[in-house]
Amino acid sequence: RRLRYRGPDWSGYKIVGNGKHGIAHERLAIIDPDSGAQPLTNEDGSVMLAVNGEIYNYKQIYQNLHREYVPKTGSDCEAIIPLYEQNGIDFANELRGMFAFLIYDSKTGVLSACRDHIGIVPLYIGWGADGSTWISSEMKALSEDCKRFRSFPPAHYWTSESREFVRWYNPLFISIKDPPSTPCDLLKLRDAFTKSVIRRMMSDVPWGVLLSGGLDSSLVASVASRHAKSHPENPFPRIHSFSIGIKGSPDLKAAKEVADFLGTVHHSYVYTIQEGLDAIKEVIHHLETYDTTTIRAATPMFLMSRKIKAMGVKMVLSGEGADEIFGGYLYFHKAPNSRELFLETRDKVEGLHFFDCLRANKSTSAWGVEARVPFLDYDFLELSMNIDPEEKMIKKAEGRMEKYILRKAFDTPSDPYLPEHILWRQKEQFSDGVGYGWIDALRENAEKHVSDDIFKHKGDHYPYNTPSTKEAYYYRSIFEEFFPSQAAAETVPGGPSIACSTPRAMEWDLSFKGRADCSGRSVSGVHNMAYDATFEAK
Numbered sequence: 001r002r003l004r005y006r007g008p009d010w011s012g013y014k015i016v017g018n019g020k021h022g023i024a025h026e027r028l029a030i031i032d033p034d035s036g037a038q039p040l041t042n043e044d045g046s047v048m049l050a051v052n053g054e055i056y057n058y059k060q061i062y063q064n065l066h067r068e069y070v071p072k073t074g075s076d077c078e079a080i081i082p083l084y085e086q087n088g089i090d091f092a093n094e095l096r097g098m099f100a101f102l103i104y105d106s107k108t109g110v111l112s113a114c115r116d117h118i119g120i121v122p123l124y125i126g127w128g129a130d131g132s133t134w135i136s137s138e139m140k141a142l143s144e145d146c147k148r149f150r151s152f153p154p155a156h157y158w159t160s161e162s163r164e165f166v167r168w169y170n171p172l173f174i175s176i177k178d179p180p181s182t183p184c185d186l187l188k189l190r191d192a193f194t195k196s197v198i199r200r201m202m203s204d205v206p207w208g209v210l211l212s213g214g215l216d217s218s219l220v221a222s223v224a225s226r227h228a229k230s231h232p233e234n235p236f237p238r239i240h241s242f243s244i245g246i247k248g249s250p251d252l253k254a255a256k257e258v259a260d261f262l263g264t265v266h267h268s269y270v271y272t273i274q275e276g277l278d279a280i281k282e283v284i285h286h287l288e289t290y291d292t293t294t295i296r297a298a299t300p301m302f303l304m305s306r307k308i309k310a311m312g313v314k315m316v317l318s319g320e321g322a323d324e325i326f327g328g329y330l331y332f333h334k335a336p337n338s339r340e341l342f343l344e345t346r347d348k349v350e351g352l353h354f355f356d357c358l359r360a361n362k363s364t365s366a367w368g369v370e371a372r373v374p375f376l377d378y379d380f381l382e383l384s385m386n387i388d389p390e391e392k393m394i395k396k397a398e399g400r401m402e403k404y405i406l407r408k409a410f411d412t413p414s415d416p417y418l419p420e421h422i423l424w425r426q427k428e429q430f431s432d433g434v435g436y437g438w439i440d441a442l443r444e445n446a447e448k449h450v451s452d453d454i455f456k457h458k459g460d461h462y463p464y465n466t467p468s469t470k471e472a473y474y475y476r477s478i479f480e481e482f483f484p485s486q487a488a489a490e491t492v493p494g495g496p497s498i499a500c501s502t503p504r505a506m507e508w509d510l511s512f513k514g515r516a517d518c519s520g521r522s523v524s525g526v527h528n529m530a531y532d533a534t535f536e537a538k
Helices: 058-064 076-087 186-199 215-230 250-262 273-287 292-310 322-326 330-334 338-350 356-365 378-384 404-409 436-449 452-456 470-482 503-507
Strands: 010-016 021-027 047-055 097-105 110-115 124-127 133-136 148-151 156-159 165-167 207-210 240-245 265-270 315-317 370-372
Touching: 010 047, 021 047, 021 097, 047 076, 058 076, 076 097, 186 215, 186 378, 186 404, 207 215, 207 292, 215 250, 215 315, 215 322, 215 404, 240 250, 240 292, 250 265, 265 292, 273 292, 273 356, 273 436, 273 470, 292 356, 292 436, 292 470, 322 338, 322 378, 322 404, 338 503, 356 370, 436 470, 452 470
Parallel strands: 207 240, 207 315, 240 265, 315 370
Antiparallel strands: 010 021, 047 097, 097 110, 110 156, 124 133, 124 148, 156 165
């Protein structure tokens, strides 16, 4: 019941293993709304599955099985069951999608859990004082009942038999010691991303795209629109797009231009700063984090998702992941060499489940909407993360701005994907693009709630991940109201950061010292509207 908002369409609950295990599922019906209720079972009921996510290649899985399997439902997720029966738990490399699932096998008495390759879908695991193990999509379902809990690591599976995490996803870009050297093939890059977007367009319910007017979301919208127009038999041939910002924000203007160019049915939402401030506490409760960057960006996304759900739309495509893959954040302008850039992008991709994936999933799921992220496709990552990082380096003297190769892959003047000024628009972080006044207001609001005297003793109150600014302190204090345990605090990583960097990148440039704020405007001499030399993060 604590997670019913994530799946408002149906509830399923089963007691198995002679009362030893309980499996519960709250369903958001996207594929096969009529018959796909969970938990799902195999033919004789000996294998039971509860899953959150989407398996985009489920038809291919059925075709490639060693034996014929007749699905009991039209759910894409049911394809997991025969794969498990055929291969045991080590089969996740066959899946193309986003997922977190539990499987109970009554023949062996073993309960297994698995999370997707990047952690697009959230999952937590906890341990009760009575020796019980709890696994849940969100922390709030187990935080009151477990003495110890943590984020379930992406790219791993766990079984009640071994009680250990086993890594199943081992791509080359994670295992190699030296940066890759594969030259960039722009046509392959464009084709791979196109396939990734099309994969995620499968739906039996109305869907749309989140469109900020930045490069990443605009490319998602463009590819989806092209495919929809070329397939008029699609049940949803005209795509709806959604944007949000405070009045006069850069994103609202750019998104409208892109929508007009693509011919989407566009919906712009204007929110006031006060509406955003009023939502902060609820946002932190849903996100289960106190990370400043995440909360700044999630608040408008949370407000927009409520509007989207009110329109009857249950699924959206979103542009998360491109900045991590291609070095798109503005601090990458200061990357000293390609090796450092590669190591930073690798760490950023591996950390997405703490930040952008968490934000995209939980701020939309709060209203029963599912966000799908084409840039984090298994196959697209294999291609894009193994490109020579020298090709991702920003070289202003040569006209190579951030995400140059991604922009160039879709630079087709004879048949343009986007207006040229949008294709080459400077990176704008979502929390900046919704309106520069938003972040300034958040800082001012924190000043009202956190006095100088309270902040002076921040290390005494929060020795772990001590907040470095009053804004961070304010979010931490709200988080603590909902999740007071040390285990909860430790689910959020910390360390200094500028414009969404890891702590490592803080060493790239002396100008970063004292400007450790997650806004892209904190990168001196790069952002068109950068803070002046007097700016100091506090």
